[in-house]
Amino acid sequence: MTELLAGEIQEMGVEFGPQAQVVPIPLSFWRQGVRGFNQAELLARALAEDLKLDFRPDILRKTKDTSSQVSLSRPERQENVRGVFAVVEELHGEDILLVDDVVTTGATAREAARTLKKAGAGQVWVLAFAKD
Numbered sequence: 001m002t003e004l005l006a007g008e009i010q011e012m013g014v015e016f017g018p019q020a021q022v023v024p025i026p027l028s029f030w031r032q033g034v035r036g037f038n039q040a041e042l043l044a045r046a047l048a049e050d051l052k053l054d055f056r057p058d059i060l061r062k063t064k065d066t067s068s069q070v071s072l073s074r075p076e077r078q079e080n081v082r083g084v085f086a087v088v089e090e091l092h093g094e095d096i097l098l099v100d101d102v103v104t105t106g107a108t109a110r111e112a113a114r115t116l117k118k119a120g121a122g123q124v125w126v127l128a129f130a131k132d
Contacts, residue, residue: 001043001129002043002046002047002049002050003050005047005050005127005129006047006050006051009051009127010051014125016051016053016095016097017093017094017095017122017123019054019092019093019094019095020053020054020094020095020096020097021048021053021054021055021056021059021094021095021096021097022044022045022047022048022051022053022054022055022056022096022097022099023044023056023057023059023060023096023097023098023099023116024038024040024041024043024044024045024057024060024098024099024100025040025060025098025099025100025101025108025109025112026038026040026041026057026060026061026062026085027040027062028062028064028065028066029062030065031065038057039101040099040100040101041057043099043101043129044057044097044099045057047097047099047127048097051097053097058088059087059088059089059091059096059116060085060086060087060088060098060112060115060116061085061086061087061088062084062085063083063084063085063086064084066080066081066084069081069104069107069108074105074107077104077105077107077108078105078107078110078111080107081107081108081111082111083111084111085111085112085115086115087115087116087118087119090119090120091116091119091120091121091122092120093120093121093122094120094121094122095121095122095123095124095125096113096116096121096122096123096124096125097125097127098112098113098116098124098125098126098127099126099127099128099129100126100127100128100129101128101129101130102128102129102130102131102132103126103128103130103131103132104131104132106126109126109128113126
């Protein structure tokens, strides 16, 4: 699946900067422990390999648990994820391909991208594998 998406990205002519990095949307420590894995991280790792970009699951952290977004409205989802991400190192214009498994309203991806930009990222692209 990631090979197909990598091919589509290349066909679209997307040009990543020389320091481009693939970053998965992180799970909270608790949710990661319950699931035992982060599906966005698994997809991002494979995509980084296919695109020959650096894979950096360590850059973005989720700093607090949030309630499930499933039953929340769009405004409630935005409020639920406000301020929940932190960047663990300063960025210096690196382009970021932010990977999530599923996007519904885009609130999580927007907040993660905002956090990365505030920390000094260059362009931030968001790639989700499914739309709910």
